[in-house]
Amino acid sequence: MKVITANRLLSGEVVWLGDGGRWVERVTLARIFEGKEAVAEGLAQGMASKDRQEVVDVYELDVTVEGGVIVPVRLREKIRAAGPTIHPDLGKQAQAVTA
Amino acid sequence: MYRYDEFDASFVSQRTEQFKDQVRRRLAGELAEDEFKPLRLMNGLYLQLHAYMLRVAIPYGTLNARQMRKLAYIARTYDKGYGHFTTRQNIQYHWPRLEDTPKILEELAEVEMHAIQTSGNCIRNVTADHFAGAAADEIADPRPYAEILRQWSSLHPEFSFLPRKFKIAITGAPHDRAAVQTHDIGLQLTRNDAGETGFVVFVGGGLGRTPMLARKVRDFLPEEDLLAYSEAILRVYNRYGRRDNKFKARIKILVHETGLEELKADIEQEFEKIRFGVLRLPEEEVHRIEAYFAPPPLEVGAATSAAVDRRRESDAAFAQFVAHNLNAHRVPGYTSVTLSLKPIGGVPGDASAEQMEAIADLAEKYGHDEIRISHEQNVILPHVKLDDLPALFDALVAADIAEGNAGLVTDIIACPGMDYCALATARSIPVAQRISERFGAAERQAEIGEMKIKISGCINACGHHHVGHIGILGLEKKGEEFYQLTLGGSANENASIGEIVGRGFSSDEVVDAVETLIDTYLGLRSGKEETFLEAYRRVGEDPFKEALYGAA
Numbered sequence A: 001m002k003v004i005t006a007n008r009l010l011s012g013e014v015v016w017l018g019d020g021g022r023w024v025e026r027v028t029l030a031r032i033f034e035g036k037e038a039v040a041e042g043l044a045q046g047m048a049s050k051d052r053q054e055v056v057d058v059y060e061l062d063v064t065v066e067g068g069v070i071v072p073v074r075l076r077e078k079i080r081a082a083g084p085t086i087h088p089d090l091g092k093q094a095q096a097v098t099a
Numbered sequence B: 001m002y003r004y005d006e007f008d009a010s011f012v013s014q015r016t017e018q019f020k021d022q023v024r025r026r027l028a029g030e031l032a033e034d035e036f037k038p039l040r041l042m043n044g045l046y047l048q049l050h051a052y053m054l055r056v057a058i059p060y061g062t063l064n065a066r067q068m069r070k071l072a073y074i075a076r077t078y079d080k081g082y083g084h085f086t087t088r089q090n091i092q093y094h095w096p097r098l099e100d101t102p103k104i105l106e107e108l109a110e111v112e113m114h115a116i117q118t119s120g121n122c123i124r125n126v127t128a129d130h131f132a133g134a135a136a137d138e139i140a141d142p143r144p145y146a147e148i149l150r151q152w153s154s155l156h157p158e159f160s161f162l163p164r165k166f167k168i169a170i171t172g173a174p175h176d177r178a179a180v181q182t183h184d185i186g187l188q189l190t191r192n193d194a195g196e197t198g199f200v201v202f203v204g205g206g207l208g209r210t211p212m213l214a215r216k217v218r219d220f221l222p223e224e225d226l227l228a229y230s231e232a233i234l235r236v237y238n239r240y241g242r243r244d245n246k247f248k249a250r251i252k253i254l255v256h257e258t259g260l261e262e263l264k265a266d267i268e269q270e271f272e273k274i275r276f277g278v279l280r281l282p283e284e285e286v287h288r289i290e291a292y293f294a295p296p297p298l299e300v301g302a303a304t305s306a307a308v309d310r311r312r313e314s315d316a317a318f319a320q321f322v323a324h325n326l327n328a329h330r331v332p333g334y335t336s337v338t339l340s341l342k343p344i345g346g347v348p349g350d351a352s353a354e355q356m357e358a359i360a361d362l363a364e365k366y367g368h369d370e371i372r373i374s375h376e377q378n379v380i381l382p383h384v385k386l387d388d389l390p391a392l393f394d395a396l397v398a399a400d401i402a403e404g405n406a407g408l409v410t411d412i413i414a415c416p417g418m419d420y421c422a423l424a425t426a427r428s429i430p431v432a433q434r435i436s437e438r439f440g441a442a443e444r445q446a447e448i449g450e451m452k453i454k455i456s457g458c459i460n461a462c463g464h465h466h467v468g469h470i471g472i473l474g475l476e477k478k479g480e481e482f483y484q485l486t487l488g489g490s491a492n493e494n495a496s497i498g499e500i501v502g503r504g505f506s507s508d509e510v511v512d513a514v515e516t517l518i519d520t521y522l523g524l525r526s527g528k529e530e531t532f533l534e535a536y537r538r539v540g541e542d543p544f545k546e547a548l549y550g551a552a
């Protein structure tokens, strides 16, 4: 199970590819890609967005679904999805949920 | 303090304009990311885990109140209200927006600051002893030479595309506080028998995945040859340094693979060709630059202060502060004060905008408008009157930068690690915080004495773990954070690379392991004067190994 991620070019904000090829700012809102072909398609969408100067650094990562919520597998991606563990007041973990 | 001349001012503003245009072209789609990335890196702008990161140079760690206020202003206006001071005497902002960076660079240029050559394969910010111009044991102020090197290396066309990054450090005292032997070029000011000023020159130090101490290539390099000799080193490196493998591209590998004698001969040969050319450094030029670093007028006073002594008796926190955070000044009646950015349980090196402003105010009020950043991620007021210490301390307490722990177990160096850094394999800051909490009690810290713990979140070693008395390297093992300990490292004039003690520890175990090491030291030291490092050098690793892993 994978999701596609990137950073917005202008702000640097971490985003994930959501439904309809839109970038979302919460990993829980990301679209899940299963299987090689689907992932390749997702990456291609992300790359196309990169070519439109919307995002940078597009890549895929492993996730699981726990209690209906998407959770990245690796610690690095968990931290990226939440914000610095030493600053609960900063990053996405400190913001109200918006797409 | 050095003031920009017309040349500096115009090149910094040109560069800011260029970058503004590059950002505009990037946003317009005229530059693709692959084209833009090297350009942004040349201006100190990285992409990290959560956002962009901007690294601003603080040449040789020296700044004034106006510049510090600007750093605070930028933190508040364009970032999230704080900045992170690094082991390379820079400041990093962790949350700037790409679209704001041209504006930030303009703001910096207003106070003669910039982010040029804080990244990329060029000669980086030249670092120097943070007590430069103040320390009692100093032969001469190293900063004029650092400034001369900065001018020579800034946008040097021949050295803008080196095989890899290149770092120079310089110290003016026999006691090396600038870790010169861990740099690509390390310079130690010295005097020869005739009383002339020159440098001991070291080449090929570096940490990262292949840690190496620099090797001595010259016992005495005359002052006038500084630039020609540096250029000769760079030319040899530029020509022979490996470009085929990024991990073997630093000059340390060249020294290692070529052999010291042959490399020395190559350098000397190149040096002879250019020695009497344009790079010869005239004495008048040195004096002209030195004038910028002229010390403030300091009246000689009594070597001790009754006000300090009185306060020390009645106030334990003040006594601890005075015991640990002062460095002997060359002028009696003065001292250099370390403002610790290591509050117990805090993030090493972070300072809020308010703290930066408080520091700026105090530098003006008590410190002749001089501020230094140390590679140990602390702030220094180099010229403070002893009699002003009680009042200064009160103000520091109010700003929450009064921890009396300089050089102690809680004065930990830590890189940003996985909380911010895209390259990290584990977190570093939370480990530093937990160690700090474990040992934070004043008596315990004082009992342990001098101790340098250094933590990196990956093999790149930005936290200098190889040269920590106790070094901690964060790795990843089976998806979990995992910490490898090294012992016996040191970055001063008796530098050494620490040795790995054995298998690593999980995040849950690592603080206990550090405590075991420290308790072992306390149990075997010959007396209170024997530091952890000295004891380790005396007894070797066995007792520590045994304590950690049981008898073999």
Ligand code: HEM
Pocket: B046, B048, B053, B085, B086, B087, B088, B092, B164, B165, B167, B182, B183, B205, B206, B207, B208, B209, B250, B414, B415, B416, B420, B421, B422, B423, B460, B461, B462, B463, B464
């Ligand atoms: C957060 C973004 C950072 C990135 C991407 C980064 C990247 C790197 C890399 C790739 C190296 C290894 C270079 C080599 O061996 O050729 C390195 C080394 C180093 N970095 Fe960083 N670093 C970062 C932050 C820092 C910080 C915050 C500091 C200061 C606390 C720092 C100080 C150093 C030092 C002192 C070295 C060792 C130099 C040597 O190998 O001789 N870096 N860094």
Ligand code: SF4
Pocket: B415, B416, B417, B418, B421, B422, B423, B424, B425, B456, B457, B458, B459, B460, B461, B462, B463
């Ligand atoms: S040591 Fe590794 S984790 Fe730490 S700042 Fe350097 S590159 Fe990042």
